[in-house]
Structures are given as structure tokens and as C-alpha cells.
Amino acid sequence: MRKHAYLLLLLLSNASKATSENDIVLNLIASDQPKSSHSLVADVPSGWGAGLFADVETKKKPRFYDLVSRYTRQYNVPAALIFGIIKAESNFNPNAVSHKGAKGLMQLMDSNSRHWQINPFLPEQNIKVGTAMMARLLKMYQGNIDMALAAYNAGEGTVRKYRGIPPYKETQQYIKRVKHNMKQYDALTPSVGAFPSLFQR
Numbered sequence: 001m002r003k004h005a006y007l008l009l010l011l012l013s014n015a016s017k018a019t020s021e022n023d024i025v026l027n028l029i030a031s032d033q034p035k036s037s038h039s040l041v042a043d044v045p046s047g048w049g050a051g052l053f054a055d056v057e058t059k060k061k062p063r064f065y066d067l068v069s070r071y072t073r074q075y076n077v078p079a080a081l082i083f084g085i086i087k088a089e090s091n092f093n094p095n096a097v098s099h100k101g102a103k104g105l106m107q108l109m110d111s112n113s114r115h116w117q118i119n120p121f122l123p124e125q126n127i128k129v130g131t132a133m134m135a136r137l138l139k140m141y142q143g144n145i146d147m148a149l150a151a152y153n154a155g156e157g158t159v160r161k162y163r164g165i166p167p168y169k170e171t172q173q174y175i176k177r178v179k180h181n182m183k184q185y186d187a188l189t190p191s192v193g194a195f196p197s198l199f200q201r
Contacts (some may be wrong), residue, residue, distance in 0.1 A: 060188055061188060062083055062092070062185065062188070063092045064086070064092070064105070064123055064127060065188075067123060067124050067127045067128075068082050068083060068086075068127055068131075071127055071128050071131040071132075072131055074131075075131050075132055075134075075135035076135060077131055077134055077135045077138065078182075079185070080182040080183075080185040080186040080188075081134065081145065081178070081182055082106075082127070082130070082131055082134065083181065083182070083185040084178040084179065084180075084181035084182035084185060085106055085130070085134070085149075085152070085178055085181075086105050086106060086127075087178075087181040088174060088177045088178045088181055089102075089105065089106055089107040090104065090105050090106070090107055092105065093105070094121055094122075094123045094126065095121055103120040103121060103126075104120035104121050104122075104123075104126035105123055105126045105127060105130070106126055106127065106129075106130030106131075108120045108126060108129060108130060108133075112129065112133065113129070116129045116132075133152070134148060134152060137151050137152060137156075140156075145179070146165060146175050146179075147159060147164070147165065149174065149175045149178055149179075150164075150165045150166065150171055150175060153170070153171045153174045153175075154166050154168060154170075154171045158171075
């Protein structure tokens, strides 16, 4: 019996020592390592679970989400439409310049930038003017997104000339590309006015 009790005390002592040493090692590792800005759990006061899901939600939002949301609400334009245009026009590159001289996120021509007195490479100004232009086109074509996109791409005069979507492959492909892009943003953006949702949810 004494032999068994002695062995039990010896085991408990070793386990306590090992735990203490491990705690010291872990604490040293934790204190020596810098906090990663990409950590899903860094600086989360309400527990790791909240931090994990908060980061996942953030990653779902495309770039310039707040700017697009602000101006699409102001001009009553579907945010998914503006994101679809940005994706097709510049792939979210605010410094993009086309071979025709269109600039920025929504590829504004210099004539438009001069008219609105903006710097097209500044995301907020580009998005504001591009959204205002699209709002005007949607009103002109009574909410017909295909016609508005055709005019945005080929010009109002070209649409007027052909009395509809012009027979240009570039313009027809552009409309399809923007509407395809819109599908991935529709569920992430709020509905507005006459556009409750462009796709089934």
C-alpha cells in the first residue's frame, strides 16, 4: 500500500512539473510572436467564434462596398449593377486606363470627367459620377438594364441610331458579362426602389 501511494505521489509531482514547464514555454512563444493582422481571432473580445464569422462576412464584401452602397442608395440604382460594371470595366483597379482613354473603376471618358470636374482615378468620385450616369440611362430607358448598358458601352447616339442594342459584338458581350457579374453580387447588396431583386434568391 505504501509503495502504491509513493508511486502515485511521484506521478502527480512529475505531471505538475511538466505542466508548469509547458505553460512557461507556451507563454514565451505567445509573447515572442507578433500578432498577425490576418488572424481570424486576433483582438476579438467576444470569443474566437465571433471573430471567425465576422471575418468571413467581411471577405464576402467586394472592394469599395461602402462607396457603392452609398451612391447606389443616393441615385436609386442596384448596387449589383454597379459592381457588375466595375468588374467588367476595370476588375476593381482604380488606376485602369483603356486603349480608348477611359479611366478608373467605371472607365469614365475624359469628357465626362471634365463635365463633372472630377479626378477619375479617385474611387469615390469615379463611382459617384458613374452611378449618376447609369441612373440617368436607366431613367431614359425606363429601367431597361440591357439598353442602359448598351448606351453606357457604345454611347446614347449609337443606341438611338439602331433604335435598340447595336449589332456590335463588343457591346453585346459587354451586356452579357456585366449581367453575369451581377449574379455574384446580388445576394450581397440591398435592393432599391424599382429593382427589388434582379435574380431569384
